[in-house]
Amino acid sequence: MKNLLLFLDYDGTLTPIVKKPHLAKLSKARQAKLRKISTTPHIRVVVISGRKLADLKKLVGIPGIFYAGNHGFEISGPKTSLVHPKAKAAKPIIAKIKKELTKELKGIKGTLVEDKTLTLSLHYRLVKAAALPKVKKIFSQVTEPYLKSKKIRITEVKKVLEVRPNIDWDKGKAVLWFLEKKFKGKRVFPIFIGDDTTDEDAFIALKDKGSTFRVGRSETTHAKHIIKDVDQVYHLLEFLPLEF
Numbered sequence: 515m516k517n518l519l520l521f522l523d524y525d526g527t528l529t530p531i532v533k534k535p536h537l538a539k540l541s542k543a544r545q546a547k548l549r550k551i552s553t554t555p556h557i558r559v560v561v562i563s564g565r566k567l568a569d570l571k572k573l574v575g576i577p578g579i580f581y582a583g584n585h586g587f588e589i590s591g592p593k594t595s596l597v598h599p600k601a602k603a604a605k606p607i608i609a610k611i612k613k614e615l616t617k618e619l620k621g622i623k624g625t626l627v628e629d630k631t632l633t634l635s636l637h638y639r640l641v642k643a644a645a646l647p648k649v650k651k652i653f654s655q656v657t658e659p660y661l662k663s664k665k666i667r668i669t670e671v672k673k674v675l676e677v678r679p680n681i682d683w684d685k686g687k688a689v690l691w692f693l694e695k696k697f698k699g700k701r702v703f704p705i706f707i708g709d710d711t712t713d714e715d716a717f718i719a720l721k722d723k724g725s726t727f728r729v730g731r732s733e734t735t736h737a738k739h740i741i742k743d744v745d746q747v748y749h750l751l752e753f754l755p756l757e758f
């Protein structure tokens with residue numbers, strides 16, 4: 515029998531999207547379910563997210579599994595602890611952008627600049643519609659010089675604008691890294707479950723290698739399957755050990 519390598523996104527996959535990122539907590543029951551899956555002998559779990567690694571580990575709270583934070587720029591788990599060297603080098607730029615953004619956005623209600631050290635997120639879910647153009651204008655003014663000098667990349671998903679160092683690395687590359695470096699020669703079948711555009715890189719990477727699921731409706735996904743919502747993710751997880 516093949517071992518299952520289960521990649522799980524966090525926000526929007528293991529927990530519903532919430533108004534403020536720190537409120538995205540796992541219920542005890544769901545945490546217990548995940549823990550049980552992670553201790554099933556032929557299943558390995560990797561929780562992979564755009565969140566900072568330390569934050570992700572704290573939110574999930576399950577020991578002995580792999581975690582990939584900041585879209586895979588930082589990875590930890592059994593006998594594993596690493597940070598992408600180029601991402602490490604880009605830290606001062608992210609810090610500078612954070613400082614400028616915080617200064618310029620001061621006084622605009624509902625904005626939240628989340629410092630993830632290697633990347634940065636501007637959350638605007640709570641910004642009033644009337645103030646949104648101003649927020650977006652400030653964001654593009656602050657980030658423009660760094661974009662022009664190709665120091666950063668910007669992604670926008672689910673009311674979050676994200677600044678990342680301009681490095682050829684994403685969830686797809688991270689998933690392939692796991693297959694190559696951590697599970698090479700082992701008979702593993704990868705499964706990836708995620709809910710937004712940053713997960714599409716992983717869906718593409720696993721096209722001929724495993725099974726992929728996008729949570730929520732999407733007309734343009736590269737995932738092989740679509741599942742309705744977070745509840746359905748847990749239904750699926752419950753049956754996993756039986757089906758493979």
Ligand SMILES: [Mg+2]
Binds near residue numbers: 524525526527708710
């Ligand atoms: Mg997500």
